[in-house]
Amino acid sequence: MKATLLRKFAFGLTLAAFSAQAQNPVSITVSSSAQGPVISKYIYSHFAEHLGHSIYGGFYVGDTSKIPNTNGIRNDVVAALRKMKIPSLRWPGGCFADTYHWRDGVGPKDKRPAIVNRWWGGVTEDNSFGTHDFLNMCELLGADPYVAGNVGSGTVQELADWVQYATSDSKNPMSDLRKANGRDKPWGVRFWGVGNEAWGCGGNMTAEYYANEFRKYSTFMANSDGEGKIFRIASGANSGDYNWTETLMKNIPHNLIEGIALHHYAVIDWNNKSSASEFSEKQYFQSMRQALLMDSLVTKHARIMDKYDPKKRIALVVDEWGGWYDVEKGTNPGFLFQQNTMRDALIAGTTLNIFNNHADRVRMANLAQCINVLQSVILTDQQKMILTPTYHVMEMYNVHQDATLLPLTINNDTSYGMGNEKLPAVSASASKDKSGVVHITLTNIDPAHQQKIALNLSGLNLKNVSGRILTSAKVQDHNTFTEPEKVKPVAFKGASLKGSNLDVNLPPVSVVVLTLN
Structure with a gap:
């Protein structure tokens, strides 16, 4: 006592x-x-969803804003992320990805249809930030785009057209449309997610059903030019769902897949997540226990992958990870805005050490999320911007990018x-x-x-x-x-x-x- x-x-x-x-x-x-093995730089990647003030007010303020910007993208954010050496950025979701129809976000901004963001706060999404805005922003950041495709409410043709729109330089309807919308050369997008959390908000599918859907979508996603082979990432397991990984590895032909995802958050209790900044030592201990569980999860999922892929050709992509707490008082509960403390710095440091030590299989990971959402590296408030403790860890650790373990x-x-x-x-x-x-x-x-x-x-x-x-x-x-x-x-x-x-x-x-x- x-x-x-x-x-x-x-x-x-x-x-x-x-x-x-x-x-x-x-x-x-x-x-x-x-x-x-080489520690892939993509282990240090990030995630930006149409959620709260991640895109609007975070990355994007519009080209009429008084906040210094380049084509609507905040200059201070670009400078900070370039210093951090952000290697890749995942977009547009998350759960939002499986309600997103990419054609709504191209062409003249005043003619783009508005939708309701049913997942995150029920706010109006005016689609003013779309494919061109995101891919051009990635060029400013020096980061490779990772585009999450819509499987839950989309079609095979829709995703195949998006791939062609972003990657093809030959004469075809999608490259013609891209040129008509102001971009002559393709962006050469390599990383493509085939749906998101298919076991949950991406469609509540069974693993067997999703494996068949993935096979179908992946078949039609190849770049028709035959240049810059794309990297197709399957919607993977939720934390310790090892059957999901086993089913996908067993049922998806390995010539159709380059990566399989894994999602795990350091959450104390999904029904009582606790405060991001006012927490007890018991809650701190519980958070770190959940964060350190990542080592066991990666080990066990990798062991299953090794059984079907002993040469480790297929990457394990942990494209959502980080701490998840209650939102800050007085903020929209659907915006997932939380503070970022030394606890988060320790979650980041320990998790990145785990990924580094599993670099033979983990070849991409995306912290959730980059700005103003969950375990952010940047917080903004109008013209103000601050760097979080997590940002500093990611910046310090960038010395490992593409180094030999x-x-x-x-x-x-x-x-x-x-x-x-x-x-x-x-x-x-x-x-x-x-x-x-x-x-x-x-x-x-x-x-x-x-x-x-x-x-x-x-x-x-x-x-x-x-x-x-x-x-x-x-x-x-x-x-x-x-x-x-x-x-x-x-x-x-x-x-x-x-x-x-x-x-x-x-x-x-x-x-x-x-x-x-």
Whole structure:
């Protein structure tokens, strides 16, 4: 009882009050000989749905806005996402994708029909942001578009026409229509989702039924020019639905599919998700438990895929992940606007470490969502824009993009416990980039103890170490429009390299990126 009271008192106080380190050090051995896979840059991708203020007011303000913009796209958003090195952006949904008919969003804006966004708040969607706006925006961002097609309420012909509209340079009705709408050359869109959450808002289908639908849609989606082979992604499982993955892998010919999706959110309780910024230690622990479940999910789904695809040709695409909480008080419940705290930074850091370490199968992942929705990297309010703790983690971790994974083993004797439950306090991943520089990313989810880390780097011949850290006094800390830089990265001085041994003192609730050469 006394220990419980002390923990409740401790949670939320400053990190300086917890300088005592955990009893057992964490030993990590980084392999210098094992040849790991390349960590695909697309693991660091994002998601933008027609939901709340994600598109309108987030990315897009219109070309008559006083907010500085390029063809209606906010310049400050573009600059921030380019610095973060956003590799790909998924659009237009989400659930919205299976009610979206792409022809409503092309041609003169004043002639586009309006619809009701039945999934998200029942608001009017005027279709002023459509295919050209999204694909041109991706060019501004330097990001590859990932277009989610409508299977739930669309047709095979509709999706096949969309592929041709965006990718074909030959003489045909769709390329002629694109040219008439002001775009001469195609965008060369590679990534295409064949529906979204077919088990739920995408049609409430069975796995067997959807597998047959996918076969049909995929057959007609090839680029007729034969150039730039498209990457077709099946609507995959909800968290631990392993039968869904098994059914798709067994029933879809492998020449028709390049990727299969997986969705998992760090949700405490779908009926009581709790506040994004005012939460107890118990709720924090539960969130981290759900986030760390991603490792088991990826492992088990990958094992099923290995049975049918031992050469790992088909990618596992985790195209929706992140923390999901109650919306902020006074906001539209259908807009899914939530604050973003150090808890979210730790969810991001641990999850990205998991994806990196499974880079042999996970080759794309899309954080949900990019702006003003769920675990955003950017929040906007009229002309104001702030970067969230999650943004900073994604920006810090971009050193792993297209680097070679250095497999590591963790002897994680130190755990973060509550009651009879324990979670690993430390997560890590490592890579070597094309210039030979090694990067190691570390997280400590324990809110009360620093962790002493002993890394063995034998065979890597490293001489210098530097680093950056993201941490704050409380797990609930976050940036606001009045205090936009309360949580931001700073130089990290807690690492010491002696020969092949690297000692790190990792503060409570922290994310660290180390650079070694």
